[in-house]
């Protein structure tokens with residue numbers, strides 16, 4: 035089997051797994067953060083969890099870029115910047131900012147996350163840098179790229195701001211949960227997840243390929259069920275939780 039055929043099968047499998055995961059996550063909640071519980075094996079700190087889970091995708095993407103013959107292609111370089119902006123932050127900055135004093139992430143979640151990230155890095159990086167069509171600078175004026183870039187960076191800003199609000203709720207060493215307020219939290223419980231979905235939706239548009247689309251589908255499948263559970267958790271745990279706040283989409287759901 036040649037690589038393009040293998041790639042197509044992998045994308046199909048990836049999408050099918052995302053659909054299965056989406057359904058499964060309504061019944062089983064990923065055991066980390068506020069939903070950590072016993073019975074899922076050993077746990078480590080969120081800091082090390084994030085580093086171990088996310089750095090593989092950073093490395094995979096850089097290697098695929100480095101071994102390709104598109105290292106001077108402006109579109110590849112710009113999309114590489116998009117990817118790096120997110121993943122350098124997620125794997126090397128975010129872990130040092132969160133205030134998580136207890137071991138809150140299970141090794142099983144980290145292992146699944148790392149495997150997912152390597153596969154995802156391959157499906158996106160290999161498409162952009164080798165298997166997909168090589169895009170010229172005219173792509174920068176294409177409405178798909180323009181709208182994708184706007185969506186990606188708006189989502190990036192929303193995700194970062196919302197994560198910062200959560201981090202600011204705890205003093206160093208403090209544990210426990212409070213009601214987040216301001217920014218996207220005025221309207222929904224999980225603006226950080228909405229921002230993340232906007233990022234990868236924008237990415238899929240700007241790259242216009244099945245591998246990037248599969249990543250968006252996965253992000254939605256992973257985070258939408260968690261957003262609904264988080265919203266329910268807030269309402270169950272805080273009697274004064276703002277009643278008009280929705281879970282994920284302002285004014286809708």
Ligand SMILES: NC(=O)c1ccc[n+]([C@@H]2O[C@H](COP(=O)([O-])OP(=O)(O)OC[C@H]3O[C@@H](n4cnc5c(N)ncnc54)[C@H](OP(=O)(O)O)[C@@H]3O)[C@@H](O)[C@H]2O)c1
Pocket residue numbers: 066067068080132133134138193197200201203204210211212213214226227230252253256257
């Ligand atoms: N692309 C994907 O598929 C994907 C998957 C997962 C996560 N992510 C991204 O990774 C980031 C973190 O995700 P997450 O699921 O860990 O988010 P989260 O559950 O909202 O938690 C983020 C951080 O804030 C703390 N926190 C949350 N709510 C709090 C509250 N009410 N009061 C005080 N502290 C609070 C958490 O502490 P605890 O750890 O103690 O709960 C954790 O340190 C997000 O930006 C998300 O979009 C992306």
